[in-house]
Amino acid sequence: MAELAVIYDRIRPDEKMLFEALDELGVPYDKVYAPQLKITFDETGAAQVPWKVAIERCVSQSRGHAVTRALEAFGVQVINPSHVIELCGDKLATNSRLHAAGLPTPRTGVAFDGEAALELIEQMGYPVVLKPTVGSWGRMVSKLNDRDAAEAVIEHKEVLGGPLHGVFYVQELVEKPDRDIRAFVVGGKCIGAIYRTSEHWITNTARGAKASRCEVTPEVADLAQRAAAAVDGQIVAIDLVEDPKRQNEWGGLVVIEINHTMEFKNSVSTTGVNIPRLMGEYAIGLLSKAKA
Numbered sequence: 001m002a003e004l005a006v007i008y009d010r011i012r013p014d015e016k017m018l019f020e021a022l023d024e025l026g027v028p029y030d031k032v033y034a035p036q037l038k039i040t041f042d043e044t045g046a047a048q049v050p051w052k053v054a055i056e057r058c059v060s061q062s063r064g065h066a067v068t069r070a071l072e073a074f075g076v077q078v079i080n081p082s083h084v085i086e087l088c089g090d091k092l093a094t095n096s097r098l099h100a101a102g103l104p105t106p107r108t109g110v111a112f113d114g115e116a117a118l119e120l121i122e123q124m125g126y127p128v129v130l131k132p133t134v135g136s137w138g139r140m141v142s143k144l145n146d147r148d149a150a151e152a153v154i155e156h157k158e159v160l161g162g163p164l165h166g167v168f169y170v171q172e173l174v175e176k177p178d179r180d181i182r183a184f185v186v187g188g189k190c191i192g193a194i195y196r197t198s199e200h201w202i203t204n205t206a207r208g209a210k211a212s213r214c215e216v217t218p219e220v221a222d223l224a225q226r227a228a229a230a231v232d233g234q235i236v237a238i239d240l241v242e243d244p245k246r247q248n249e250w251g252g253l254v255v256i257e258i259n260h261t262m263e264f265k266n267s268v269s270t271t272g273v274n275i276p277r278l279m280g281e282y283a284i285g286l287l288s289k290a291k292a
Contacts, residue, residue, distance in 0.1 A: 002028035004287055005054040007067055009034045013265040015057055021276035027284050034058050039070045049074040052290040055283050057261060061089045064261060077286050079234050080260045087231040088260035092133045092169055101230040104254040107172040114154045117168035121150050127173040132164055143173060174243045181214050181240040183224035184275055187282045190221040192271035211266040219250040227255045235279055237262035
């Protein structure tokens, strides 16, 4: 077996591009299908985990986190580590770390009860955005324009129940242009960025937004790199928005969230940057250090 692995549970265009990049780099690696991976925590476990470095690419966050935890027990350096998945996979955890680092985010509040959530929303003022703390692709994100909408969505969450619906994560609606910015950071360096433009207020390519090249200005690079550092992210995508009402050292940019298993299929041709190759080179660099 090879000393480098790519852990996946679905082969999307992104994974195919990563495999092609690793093939071109000529590095031996194993394609590891996570649902069939078995690890025992005894003397036989080391034989089941021959890798020194692994790139975690699972679509399922819970599966990717569990696999990463298990591999780390045997000394595997996983990109990204389990604590990064924990931070980036939970919007509240991400925001807390960004706040502690003094980095700008939309005005944010959290409540843990429906009545308290409604009071928080009224204090913040409409419109606001209510988000699940765990989720991606813009799913279950609600824009609340008035009290009637807030009461309806809060009631739905309370009836659905479950631990995730008991946390009410609220952010101001930034009056951004019809776009946001996704900046890619590999090994502490911002390697490229795209605009995601849509007439819909959710500017996510999974919801039909169009990707176009965004110049990596000093402000974009600095904020993206600082945000990645705040969560110890090795290979991450930072979602930024331009707030016309905000004055800060980054030209009004604020951080929305950080993605630990970033998608890049729409961004290579857009940016002109071979993102999967840079990911592969970063992994090979870690492997070289691990073998030294």
